[in-house]
Amino acid sequence: DSGVTQTPKHLITATGQRVTLRCSPRSGDLSVYWYQQSLDQGLQFLIQYYNGEERAKGNILERFSAQQFPDLHSELNLSSLELGDSALYFCASSVGVSNTEAFFGQGTRLTVV
Amino acid sequence: SQELEQSPQSLIVQEGKNLTINCTSSKTLYGLYWYKQKYGEGLIFLMMLQKGGEEKSHEKITAKLDEKKQQSSLHITASQPSHAGIYLCGADWNNFNKFYFGSGTKLNVKP
Numbered sequence: 464d465s466g467v468t469q470t471p472k473h474l475i476t477a478t479g480q481r482v483t484l485r486c487s488p489r490s491g492d493l494s495v496y497w498y499q500q501s502l503d504q505g506l507q508f509l510i511q512y513y514n515g516e517e518r519a520k521g522n523i524l525e526r527f528s529a530q531q532f533p534d535l536h537s538e539l540n541l542s543s544l545e546l547g548d549s550a551l552y553f554c555a556s557s558v559g560v561s562n563t564e565a566f567f568g569q570g571t572r573l574t575v576v
Numbered sequence: 577s578q579e580l581e582q583s584p585q586s587l588i589v590q591e592g593k594n595l596t597i598n599c600t601s602s603k604t605l606y607g608l609y610w611y612k613q614k615y616g617e618g619l620i621f622l623m624m625l626q627k628g629g630e631e632k633s634h635e636k637i638t639a640k641l642d643e644k645k646q647q648s649s650l651h652i653t654a655s656q657p658s659h660a661g662i663y664l665c666g667a668d669w670n671n672f673n674k675f676y677f678g679s680g681t682k683l684n685v686k687p
Contacts (some may be wrong), residue, residue: 467668567677
């Protein structure tokens with residue numbers, strides 16, 4: 464158990480809909496990272512938050528957004544969903560913004576039908 | 577996770593030396609992924625090995641999948657300081673229903 468909790472574990476929704484994925488980092492960790500893993504690609508870095516502020520942005524679509532709340536949990540919002548958005552979404556957390564290891568949650572499996 | 581065990585946990589090598597990292601699965605592998613994490617950055621996808629004894633190379637890094645042993649090895653030739661980081665293996669066992677990571681191998685390369 465990495466200490467990083469992601470909910471829900473599975474999500475099935477229709478195209479055009481909007482969903483919210485939630486991540487609770489390890490106790491004491493200030494950084495939260497979001498990743499997308501689809502069947503034909505490795506993990507794609509989406510975005511990083513550190514202590515409530517956006518720190519780094521990767522290959523995140525404009526239809527996607529994220530935020531980190533004062534209690535340090537984070538949410539990833541996916542809107543206008545397309546079939547191609549079906550993937551595993553991972554959250555990771557780390558103590559600092561750099562020079563630290565990240566611990567990963569078990570992922571949320573999103574299926575868009 | 578216990579489903580994926582990596583060894584060694586950490587490794588310090590002199591620049592120019594070769595090294596090998598292993599990842600052993602407790603279940604039949606469906607797909608095995610290797611990632612590298614540099615401190616302060618997200619995971620970098622290195623390569624994916626599919627069932628069938630595959631071998632792939634990326635620059636000086638070669639990974640093999642031994643399906644009989646349910647093990648994958650990552651081999652770095654002529655290591656450089658830029659190879660330093662944490663190497664993670666990841667696997668899915670049942671048609672992408674679950675995905676697990678190994679515990680990681682910390683690699684330091686001394687110049």
